[in-house]
Amino acid sequence: MDNNDKLVEKLIQRNNANIVLLVMDGLGDIPNKDFGRKTPLEYAITPNLDKLAKESALGRHIPVLPGITPGSGPGHLGLFGYDPLEYEIGRGMLEAAGMDMDIKDGDVAARCNFASADENGVITDRRAGRIPTEKCVEICEILSNNIKTVDGVEVIIRPGMQHRFVVMFRGENLCDKLTDSDPLMEGKEPLDVEPLTENANFTAEIVNKFFREARKVIKDLKPANSLLMRGFSAKPRIPSMCDRFGLNTVCIAHYPMYRGLSKFVGMNVLDAGNTPEDAFNVYTDNCSKYDFLFIHIKYTDSFGEDGNFQGKVKTIEAVDKALPILLEKKPNVLCITGDHSTPAAMKGHSWHPVPVMIHSDFCGFDDASRFTENDCNKGSLGMFQSKYLINYLLANAMKLSKFGA
Amino acid sequence: MDNNDKLVEKLIQRNNANIVLLVMDGLGDIPNKDFGRKTPLEYAITPNLDKLAKESALGRHIPVLPGITPGSGPGHLGLFGYDPLEYEIGRGMLEAAGMDMDIKDGDVAARCNFASADENGVITDRRAGRIPTEKCVEICEILSNNIKTVDGVEVIIRPGMQHRFVVMFRGENLCDKLTDSDPLMEGKEPLDVEPLTENANFTAEIVNKFFREARKVIKDLKPANSLLMRGFSAKPRIPSMCDRFGLNTVCIAHYPMYRGLSKFVGMNVLDAGNTPEDAFNVYTDNCSKYDFLFIHIKYTDSFGEDGNFQGKVKTIEAVDKALPILLEKKPNVLCITGDHSTPAAMKGHSWHPVPVMIHSDFCGFDDASRFTENDCNKGSLGMFQSKYLINYLLANAMKLSKFGA
Numbered sequence: 001m002d003n004n005d006k007l008v009e010k011l012i013q014r015n016n017a018n019i020v021l022l023v024m025d026g027l028g029d030i031p032n033k034d035f036g037r038k039t040p041l042e043y044a045i046t047p048n049l050d051k052l053a054k055e056s057a058l059g060r061h062i063p064v065l066p067g068i069t070p071g072s073g074p075g076h077l078g079l080f081g082y083d084p085l086e087y088e089i090g091r092g093m094l095e096a097a098g099m100d101m102d103i104k105d106g107d108v109a110a111r112c113n114f115a116s117a118d119e120n121g122v123i124t125d126r127r128a129g130r131i132p133t134e135k136c137v138e139i140c141e142i143l144s145n146n147i148k149t150v151d152g153v154e155v156i157i158r159p160g161m162q163h164r165f166v167v168m169f170r171g172e173n174l175c176d177k178l179t180d181s182d183p184l185m186e187g188k189e190p191l192d193v194e195p196l197t198e199n200a201n202f203t204a205e206i207v208n209k210f211f212r213e214a215r216k217v218i219k220d221l222k223p224a225n226s227l228l229m230r231g232f233s234a235k236p237r238i239p240s241m242c243d244r245f246g247l248n249t250v251c252i253a254h255y256p257m258y259r260g261l262s263k264f265v266g267m268n269v270l271d272a273g274n275t276p277e278d279a280f281n282v283y284t285d286n287c288s289k290y291d292f293l294f295i296h297i298k299y300t301d302s303f304g305e306d307g308n309f310q311g312k313v314k315t316i317e318a319v320d321k322a323l324p325i326l327l328e329k330k331p332n333v334l335c336i337t338g339d340h341s342t343p344a345a346m347k348g349h350s351w352h353p354v355p356v357m358i359h360s361d362f363c364g365f366d367d368a369s370r371f372t373e374n375d376c377n378k379g380s381l382g383m384f385q386s387k388y389l390i391n392y393l394l395a396n397a398m399k400l401s402k403f404g405a
Numbered sequence: 406m407d408n409n410d411k412l413v414e415k416l417i418q419r420n421n422a423n424i425v426l427l428v429m430d431g432l433g434d435i436p437n438k439d440f441g442r443k444t445p446l447e448y449a450i451t452p453n454l455d456k457l458a459k460e461s462a463l464g465r466h467i468p469v470l471p472g473i474t475p476g477s478g479p480g481h482l483g484l485f486g487y488d489p490l491e492y493e494i495g496r497g498m499l500e501a502a503g504m505d506m507d508i509k510d511g512d513v514a515a516r517c518n519f520a521s522a523d524e525n526g527v528i529t530d531r532r533a534g535r536i537p538t539e540k541c542v543e544i545c546e547i548l549s550n551n552i553k554t555v556d557g558v559e560v561i562i563r564p565g566m567q568h569r570f571v572v573m574f575r576g577e578n579l580c581d582k583l584t585d586s587d588p589l590m591e592g593k594e595p596l597d598v599e600p601l602t603e604n605a606n607f608t609a610e611i612v613n614k615f616f617r618e619a620r621k622v623i624k625d626l627k628p629a630n631s632l633l634m635r636g637f638s639a640k641p642r643i644p645s646m647c648d649r650f651g652l653n654t655v656c657i658a659h660y661p662m663y664r665g666l667s668k669f670v671g672m673n674v675l676d677a678g679n680t681p682e683d684a685f686n687v688y689t690d691n692c693s694k695y696d697f698l699f700i701h702i703k704y705t706d707s708f709g710e711d712g713n714f715q716g717k718v719k720t721i722e723a724v725d726k727a728l729p730i731l732l733e734k735k736p737n738v739l740c741i742t743g744d745h746s747t748p749a750a751m752k753g754h755s756w757h758p759v760p761v762m763i764h765s766d767f768c769g770f771d772d773a774s775r776f777t778e779n780d781c782n783k784g785s786l787g788m789f790q791s792k793y794l795i796n797y798l799l800a801n802a803m804k805l806s807k808f809g810a
């Protein structure tokens with residue numbers, strides 16, 4: 001826990017003000033030469049965001065450290081006020097939490113694929129032809145019925161979308177310091193899971209035994225006759241936002257991973273539905289019950305990852321169009337930002353700082369005319385690490401007392 | 406001591422250049438809808454500051470950490486190059502120092518009020534009807550004559566303005582980790598002072614004995630027949646600016662607290678008089694004797710605290726008008742800034758970053774047309790923690806050598 005964490009926790013004063021954190025995943029971008037040298041935020045027609053920008057404090061935040069491209073976990077932990085270098089959440093645990101699995105201290109989870117293998121066990125399709133989700137459910141049930149424990153360690157299997165599923169191991173002395181079994185390419189056999197520390201020897205043994213037993217159970221179920229495991233991770237030890245900041249928090253998200261992530265910081269979870277309107281209506285129905293409401297919009301990132309500039313633009317425009325639903329309830333503090341940048345031209349996450357605006361009665365405002373990367377560059381929040389965003393949100397909600405006489 | 410402190414102290418090279426740090430207390434603000442959506446700096450007519458801004462490096466600084474609202478102590482420590490999270494000065498000690506009390510290592514001081522109490526000792530007025538200062542002087546003298554020591558611990562009593570005074574305890578093994586006796590409301594008796602650590606048991610006993618004895622002495626002196634104590638604090642251990650930076654420093658301030666604060670970092674102290682002209686004339690008379698001159702202007706903050714936008718504007722204009730007096734002497738480095746923001750609309754200190762400009766032969770300059778929050782947002786100093794201001798001041802004075810070959 002660094003000085004900032006200690007200080008903020010000491011200065012917290014509770015009140016009834018509420019904070020809305022609207023995250024458009026992967027929002028930040030870079031100007032695109034195919035679209036008039038504009039970023040999606042610049043290209044999009046956004047009358048509501050423009051109006052808000054004129055009454056907000058703007059800036060850009062850096063998810064981890066300058067030049068570092070974050071995954072979704074670190075990106076969101078930063079937004080929630082956690083140093084992503086101090087708190088890490090493994091991919092397996094993220095998936096498990098996103099599936100609403102009941103997670104206990106000491107559990108170790110892996111993110112798994114059903115895969116296709118030839119008669120020698122060599123992987124011929126890492127995704128088993130993307131079997132339909134119903135098929136995945138069926139095979140997971142077969143596995144669950146056949147393998148309940150391995151050497152006394154409980155095994156919990158949960159189907160995901162298509163070929164994806166999660167295996168969670170529950171028992172004494174488990175450790176997540178393990179290599180993946182997924183060779184990340186076809187034409188190879190699944191790898192033995194190797195312990196990365198001595199503590200993990202026992203868990204590696206259990207996991208490898210599980211693999212062999214599972215292979216036996218499904219080996220005739222082509223195309224899903226093998227499995228790959230990666231992202232072994234234990235339940236992270238993270239103090240809740242309630243304990244740290246006295247906030248009654250809720251996550252409104254459609255995608256499992258973001259709901260899962262939010263649970264690790266103690267958030268309640270509501271399904272956002274599929275569109276910005278849906279999400280904002282869920283907000284409207286629930287805003288009186290919470291004082292920190294995190295709303296997650298996924299498609300800005302998805303289109304960014306696909307290199308679909310216009311899809312990203314349309315998602316931003318859809319958020320803008322629905323924004324009045326959210327504004328109707330007059331949140332005391334409204335912050336609009338992303339968890340990281342996903343430039344369409346790069347088809348992936350990037351290190352570019354994320355545009356952010358904060359609106360409240362006390363935010364002040366800059367001479368911005370729109371909510372764009374360039375306007376944010378000139379804003380009064382300047383450039384800051386994402387982990388400090390929570391300070392600004394709490395300050396604008398008057399939830400932080402003065403430091404020192 | 407962090408890396409920056411160590412580095413700066415290592416790179417110091419003495420020369421004859423002088424640095425003027427002109428602090429308009431609480432200078433930063435937010436645009437005010439009642440005054441054309443302008444901040445006081447934007448609203449004020451400031452030809453001299455404007456001219457200087459065009460020849461200066463601009464930026465904004467963050468007193469403690471993003472979103473944290475500082476008191477005057479942390480705000481000024483930052484300006485002087487001290488991390489306010491590393492060095493804390495208690496309110497009692499600040500007051501004592503501001504009264505020119507001679508402070509020794511190990512002393513513990515409290516900020517006190519005379520108060521009115523009924524026959525049961527219950528407080529009926531926490532400020533004893535704001536008795537005139539002469540009355541306060543008189544009662545302090547009575548107390549001093551009657552209580553010189555408590556169980557061998559020396560007691561030093563010094564009157565302040567109106568109902569305010571300071572009690573300082575001097576002896577072996579004193580500790581300032583004590584709760585306040587001030588219940589912060591009327592209708593209650595003064596609280597027993599409680600030790601917050603075992604080390605403070607003895608001091609708590611002494612302080613509580615002092616209270617009972619003092620009550621006996623003044624109990625017939627209505628309306629000032631009781632007393633309240635808060636902000637117990639020991640003399641902070643802070644290395645001087647002379648030791649750290651090789652600077653011969655002076656504080657030119659009218660208000661006791663700022664003179665007191667400056668003494669803790671080893672500054673000499675001069676009375677600034679009541680107006681900017683007065684302060685700048687004191688500067689003119691003394692500038693050849695020092696190489697770091699801190700000039701403090703209080704009323705920007707006072708008007709901010711009162712919510713008096715136009716008062717704050719007038720103070721800024723008065724500083725602007727008097728500025729030629731200061732410029733006449735051509736200080737090598739002139740920095741104009743605040744210790745924190747005090748937005749008039751908020752009637753109190755805030756977390757908003759503080760506008761700053763630095764003028765020297767080597768400062769460079771930005772495309773600013775005025776010294777305003779918005780111009781500072783776009784300046785070449787960017788957004789930085791206040792504790793780094795000293796680096797820029799020393800650098801512009803050519804008092805820092807190159808790091809590394």
